[in-house]
Amino acid sequence: MLQNDTLFKSLGDPTRRRLFEHLCLEGEQTVRALTERAGISQPAVSKHLVVLKGAGLVAGQQRGRETLYAAQAGALRPLVEWADEMTRFWEVRFDRLDDLLKRMDQ
Amino acid sequence: MLQNDTLFKSLGDPTRRRLFEHLCLEGEQTVRALTERAGISQPAVSKHLVVLKGAGLVAGQQRGRETLYAAQAGALRPLVEWADEMTRFWEVRFDRLDDLLKRMDQ
DNA sequence: CCAACTAATAGCCATTCGGTTATATGTCCT
DNA sequence: AGGACATATAACCGAATGGCTATTAGTTGG
Numbered sequence: 531m532l533q534n535d536t537l538f539k540s541l542g543d544p545t546r547r548r549l550f551e552h553l554c555l556e557g558e559q560t561v562r563a564l565t566e567r568a569g570i571s572q573p574a575v576s577k578h579l580v581v582l583k584g585a586g587l588v589a590g591q592q593r594g595r596e597t598l599y600a601a602q603a604g605a606l607r608p609l610v611e612w613a614d615e616m617t618r619f620w621e622v623r624f625d626r627l628d629d630l631l632k633r634m635d636q
Numbered sequence: 637m638l639q640n641d642t643l644f645k646s647l648g649d650p651t652r653r654r655l656f657e658h659l660c661l662e663g664e665q666t667v668r669a670l671t672e673r674a675g676i677s678q679p680a681v682s683k684h685l686v687v688l689k690g691a692g693l694v695a696g697q698q699r700g701r702e703t704l705y706a707a708q709a710g711a712l713r714p715l716v717e718w719a720d721e722m723t724r725f726w727e728v729r730f731d732r733l734d735d736l737l738k739r740m741d742q
Numbered sequence: 743c744c745a746a747c748t749a750a751t752a753g754c755c756a757t758t759c760g761g762t763t764a765t766a767t768g769t770c771c772t
Numbered sequence: 773a774g775g776a777c778a779t780a781t782a783a784c785c786g787a788a789t790g791g792c793t794a795t796t797a798g799t800t801g802g
Contacts, residue, residue, distance in 0.1 A: 538647050562749085
């Protein structure tokens with residue numbers, strides 16, 4: 531579960547998550563475009579992109595003097611799987627409780 | 637999307653996420669039991685539980701002098717929905733690119 | 743060739759955060 | 773009643789974090 535740590539941590543910061551959201555919804559963007567929209571300095575954006583890249587959430591390809599970043603939505607899969615697993619276990623327990631209550635009713 | 641901020645932030649800390657995982661997999665636990673397993677001090681655990689409760693991920697019911705905490709797995713739904721939405725948008729764009737490439741092939 | 747432009751890095755700072763110990767509050771048991 | 777126990781809160785501390793400005797490196801176009 532160590533891989534999940536960087537994934538969840540990356541998405542834990544609102545600004546960073548918004549950058550990722552924007553890339554998902556609007557498609558690949560230059561750092562410049564992302565900066566204008568984020569309302570923070572260009573170096574701050576670049577630092578966030580490094581973190582997102584470290585989690586596999588984003589990939590950047592250089593084209594000339596600018597770099598195009600694109601979301602890698604597949605990187606979200608471990609997150610969904612984790613959530614499903616947690617929910618599944620939780621529901622199993624709920625079912626057991628339900629059974630217990632039914633047995634107590636009778 | 638402001639509600640998601642606290643949710644993602646709560647899960648962003650590994651220790652905290654592990655507490656939640658434990659409650660999901662093992663069922664409700666006292667603070668004492670959680671503390672023994674977490675390997676940190678009892679106040680630290682209590683603080684994490686406050687944060688998790690703030691995100692709706694956990695609920696505590698006092699019973700005598702101890703408090704039983706239980707996971708609220710339903711609180712994960714916004715997270716899954718968010719991930720689905722991001723993936724959906726991303727795939728739409730991918731399809732468009734796919735179409736474009738097909739058109740270019742012909 | 744050089745000035746403008748784009749992005750990344752370095753260095754700095756204030757704040758946040760996760761941990762600690764000490765203490766308060768409340769409950770149980772003898 | 774009083775001591776042990778369970779949890780929450782307060783106060784504090786060092787490390788991590790997210791932001792900034794300044795600078796560097798690389799690219800383009802006149």
